[in-house]
Amino acid sequence: MSLLCGRLCPGDVGVKGINTTQPCVKDSREIKRALIETTLKGGRAYLSQFWIERAAMSEQSNLSVVAHGPGDLRMERLPIPEPGPNEVQLQMNSVGICGSDVHYWQHGRLGSFLMQKPMVLGHEGSGTVTKVGLEVKHLQVGDRVAIEPAYPLNNDEFCKSGRYNLSPAMFCSATPPHHGQLSQFYVHSANYCFKLPDCVSSEEGAFIEPLSVAIHACRRARVKLGSKILICGAGPIGLLNLLVAKAMGAAQVVICDLSSARLAKAKEVGADFTIKVEKETPQDLAQKVQAALGSMPFTTIECTGAEFCVQAAVYSTQSGGTVLLVGHGPELVSVPLLNAAIREVDIRGMFRYCNTYPMAIAMLASKKVDVKPLITHHFPLSQAIEAFETTKKQLGIKVMLKCD
Known part of the structure; x- marks a missing residue:
């Protein structure tokens, strides 16, 4: 593991499914240089440029947690996704493991949702914006956001009545056929990414999804x-x-x-x-x-x-x-x-949630609700298999993965 970047890089060993070739020396140098520039010059632009450079790494550097079928969970490197006009690319910070993730891993399905192909898991996440689409105005590189994983694909009658969670045409992270958020990099609709105030940590931000329920x-x-x-x-x-x-x-x-x-x-x-x-x-x-x-x-x-x-x-x-x-x-x-x-x-x-993220963020920011006592386990992304085993055995309340 690179001492400076603190995450699994090509050349590290011991994780199934990772192609090991050579140490991530370049990434380590970039991180060190960015930290020095940000400290000396104090400019947000330098930190933002650092995130852009990190997103431009090799196309096969996106470590992800992929369910291939019942009982088959693997760590794999996938291409880094690029954002569309109304999307943002995120370096994921924290992702919580939900019971539905365990269901897909253990059974390959959840209710009527059946996995037809390998799927990246995870839908309780927060991340840092690394790229913004051309039409995105309310977010910029460097913003920390909570991700609302389910959103309607059409402006139908349910959306117009304020109950978009009931729309029959929905995108939802880690629900077949859509990939989830348990990756180093992930792309999501910018309209369903909510900026986090400084007083709300990334792990609390990842807890906003179940808090919204x-x-x-x-x-x-x-x-x-x-x-x-x-x-x-x-x-x-x-x-x-x-x-x-x-x-x-x-x-x-x-x-x-x-x-x-x-x-x-x-x-x-x-x-x-x-x-x-x-x-x-x-x-x-x-x-x-x-x-x-x-x-x-x-x-x-x-x-x-x-x-x-x-x-x-x-x-x-x-x-x-x-x-x-x-x-x-x-x-x-x-x-x-x-x-x-x-x-x-x-x-x-009830089904999921609707128009809850602003209230959830306000509850956390005002300390009216404290979710930190419910986070009982912390794992780096490279130890996702162990984290899922911990969740399956119900050894804690909420298991949190650090993806950055």
């Missing part, structure tokens, strides 16, 4: 000031819903899970009560929730997709309240609909 969920779940909330599941999305619900004014939040370790983390980041699910029935769990809160919750946010939890969510929620289904489980589940119907419990769904 939680913001959209709490909006759909009608979380309001003084609400009592039940959250089913203390994984990353459940914990983020806990943080956002509290930031939106929820008075008390109880969270349930099978894992004692995850419940301990929930307590650490602000849960008022935790319940370890064991062998009780859904009705028994509902009684435990009511005992903890002193009344039935107005809102239940279900983040597991498990049939047991969907049933418990309905039984737990007070009459006139809302059950929001965040977790995606089996296509068909048994739900106590009559119980929900006669008590006017609204069962609502």
Whole structure:
């Protein structure tokens, strides 16, 4: 590994799929020269020119994490992509590993999305702009941005009504047939890259994607000031819903899970009560929730997709309240609909997020939400295989890869 650039270069050994030829001496010299020029002359232009030069390296220097099929994950060098007129090229900084990435790696599919060819993984990312397309006006080289990975391809009725996440024609990073962000360099629509303030780190920027899921969920779940909330599941999305619900004014939040370790983390980041699910029935769990809160919750946010939890969510929620289904489980589940119907419990769904990135950035910048305790593991891009194994074994909450 080059001592100056601190990343895997041609000539390094020990990573499957990398062509090893000679050390990256030129890249090391460029980095050293750029650092000296930036320090001595203090000009943004010199740093910007440095990023441009780095983007102009050999076409086979883009280290990427590629899923080839079920159980087949490789580190490969791919061509550096060039931006179109309305796109920006990014040197990726941080990318979080999501459960969907693990699904594509382990099974080659996620629901109805089937991998037909090798695919670069990753959709929770932040990066630094290295090139801008001719039509891009609001970003420039050197800007750090958070990447909204899913956006509509047409200005259809859903876009016009402000619900572009429901558009049938969508681009989404790391969803077949589109490549994801787990590369050193990546190209994305500039309209869906959001500039990060200096007080928001690149790792926090990468967390904006799952944080947006939680913001959209709490909006759909009608979380309001003084609400009592039940959250089913203390994984990353459940914990983020806990943080956002509290930031939106929820008075008390109880969270349930099978894992004692995850419940301990929930307590650490602000849960008022935790319940370890064991062998009780859904009705028994509902009684435990009511005992903890002193009344039935107005809102239940279900983040597991498990049939047991969907049933418990309905039984737990007070009459006139809302059950929001965040977790995606089996296509068909048994739900106590009559119980929900006669008590006017609204069962609502959600998909990804919509118009959430500005709010997510504001929450992080103002410190109303702190996601840093949820980042439990850090790996360089060259150790992506180990990072994915860590995620698969559920050894932490959020595993973050550093791509730069």
